[in-house]
Amino acid sequence: MKKTILKISAILMLLLANLILGQNPIVPAGMYIADPEAHVWKDGKLYLYGSRDESDDHWCSYSHHVLSTSDMKKWTVTENAFASKGPNDQVPYHDELLFAPDCAYKDGTYYLYYCSPGKTKTEGVATSSSPNGPFVNGKKIKGAYQIDPAVLVDDDGQGYYYWGQGKPKVAKLKPNMIEIDSTTTVEPLDAKGNIAFHEGSSIRKIGKLYYFVFADDSRRDKPTCLGYAIGKSPMGPFEYKGVLIDNFDCDPASWNNHGSIQNFNNHWYVFYHRSTNNSQKFRKACIEPIYINKDGSINEVEMTSQGAGKPLDAKAITESEWACQLSGNVRITPLPSTDMKSEGLSAIQNGDYVAYKYLDFKKGINGFEIKATTATPLTIEIRQDSKEGNIIGTCVIEPNANYQIATTTIKNSLKGKHSLYLTFKNDNSTTNNIDWFRFY
Known part of the structure; x- marks a missing residue:
């Protein structure tokens, strides 16, 4: 059996x-x-x-x-x-x-x-x-x-x-x-x-x-x-x-x-x-x-995480490699030491940020959790709509050689369809990996 x-x-x-x-x-x-x-x-x-x-x-x-x-x-x-x-x-x-x-x-x-x-x-x-x-x-x-x-x-x-x-x-x-x-x-x-x-x-x-x-x-x-x-x-x-x-x-x-x-x-x-x-x-x-206009022209479109589908459900797991914009040193790479083949964010330095377009922030968003590992403390500022947007939460990931789930509370989150920006603060150590995150 x-x-x-x-x-x-x-x-x-x-x-x-x-x-x-x-x-x-x-x-x-x-x-x-x-x-x-x-x-x-x-x-x-x-x-x-x-x-x-x-x-x-x-x-x-x-x-x-x-x-x-x-x-x-x-x-x-x-x-x-x-x-x-x-x-x-x-x-x-x-x-x-x-x-x-x-x-x-x-x-x-x-x-x-x-x-x-x-x-x-x-x-x-x-x-x-x-x-x-x-x-x-x-x-x-x-x-x-x-x-x-x-x-x-x-x-x-x-x-x-x-x-x-x-x-x-x-x-x-x-x-x-x-x-x-x-x-x-x-x-x-x-x-x-x-x-x-x-x-x-x-x-x-x-x-x-x-x-x-x-x-x-x-x-x-x-x-x-x-x-x-x-x-x-x-x-x-x-x-x-x-x-x-x-x-x-x-x-x-x-x-x-x-x-x-x-x-x-x-x-x-x-x-x-x-x-x-x-x-x-x-x-x-x-x-x-x-969209093809009546005169035959096509408007330029932006890169998104949702692609051909609807906005991603903010309460479902968002894989970190779905980021559609990377700024700084952060990159998408295969992740080591996970339980199955996966990719995610790594080599994150101070001031780097990533964007996800778009998420559907439904009613009742109160918290945020993220699966990550880092050699030194890594702080994440969670913003909506732009890299300078309102900070709705700040999550601190403490050093740990193994993957951990870090959480934080979310306040003043706007409902409906919004882009999500994660800005990173650390001591420029690049020994870090982010697998996924979600809101709850």
């Missing part, structure tokens, strides 16, 4: 490891999926294709996972749907890393467009009868020798292939969907867009307009923004319109962004990534709702 219970527990843990609940980021602890390309296929589910970070020594990895959802709340991970090395190696001509992919569907076949560093080895395509893969028989795409492919199959069945760094390119795909017609290659962005474009092409058709989304470095010397441009033809010209989202404050080392837009159940969303671990790598996919 005991062996049966242990076996059932192991199965449940395995299932939970491949099931993710909805909030930002949408990938679980220990999994890093970046460059999210979202598509809704004929089964009505939303599928997300992206690169997978696994080391601080290099970008990305040698395999791709696929995320899928029916409700934007629970996500399923299909691991190793395609690989260039190791199990399910489907790239016979090299063993290079796999950068950002895209996926397209035509006539019963799903086409995974992949890319790798290495001049003439860079871009290719594999196929599957399922949106989850496995994708097989990787073949080179001749004539496209940079990175970050994107594909649009227009209403008439004609396919278009987008790629490039520095300046984007587009060409028509031949009917077999695995070759481009190099004679049709053009640069589709206007002059202003070319200045903003860094890499990371993505393409969607909305009504009669074509939306070109890309990694945008117009605000600073690194592409932390997703920018977009609009055109009346899939070949352009696309007129640059501005920024969709900026992930600059997600992590001390945040460097790039890459993503897409997609309609799901009559709502539009922007899919992007945020850095963690004080690294340019270890990026995690996130989602925010967007």
Whole structure:
């Protein structure tokens, strides 16, 4: 009987490891999926294709996972749907890393467009009868020798292939969907867009307009923004319109962004990534709702913790790694010495703060508790609405080598939807970790 219970527990843990609940980021602890390309296929589910970070020594990895959802709340991970090395190696001509992919569907076949560093080895395509893969028989795409492919199959069945760094390119795909017609290659962005474009092409058709989304470095010397441009033809010209989202404050080392837009159940969303671990790598996919105005423009949106869902319940546990803004040295990292794989806040120094957007502060908020460990006393100022907002509580975490639950009373808490800011005071010791917190 005991062996049966242990076996059932192991199965449940395995299932939970491949099931993710909805909030930002949408990938679980220990999994890093970046460059999210979202598509809704004929089964009505939303599928997300992206690169997978696994080391601080290099970008990305040698395999791709696929995320899928029916409700934007629970996500399923299909691991190793395609690989260039190791199990399910489907790239016979090299063993290079796999950068950002895209996926397209035509006539019963799903086409995974992949890319790798290495001049003439860079871009290719594999196929599957399922949106989850496995994708097989990787073949080179001749004539496209940079990175970050994107594909649009227009209403008439004609396919278009987008790629490039520095300046984007587009060409028509031949009917077999695995070759481009190099004679049709053009640069589709206007002059202003070319200045903003860094890499990371993505393409969607909305009504009669074509939306070109890309990694945008117009605000600073690194592409932390997703920018977009609009055109009346899939070949352009696309007129640059501005920024969709900026992930600059997600992590001390945040460097790039890459993503897409997609309609799901009559709502539009922007899919992007945020850095963690004080690294340019270890990026995690996130989602925010967007609204398309009558003139076709899209207002810039902010990063949130709630993502595509409702504000987080203040009385439920909020995982500390759901912070959508980090200031100072504080970072999101794997946590040591917890009873299961988890991530949280660490390396906190005096004056650092983090923000959570948004929480629903329901009636009867009287207290606050937090699970943490610290080598020296750590004081947390709890504020609503801004980093200078009204302090509704102050929690002191005493030194302890093991995790402890610290509590404090809450006064004058505003009800309803509010952002939460936690400001830290200590002696600049960085030996500290915060796992989660909640109000009660």
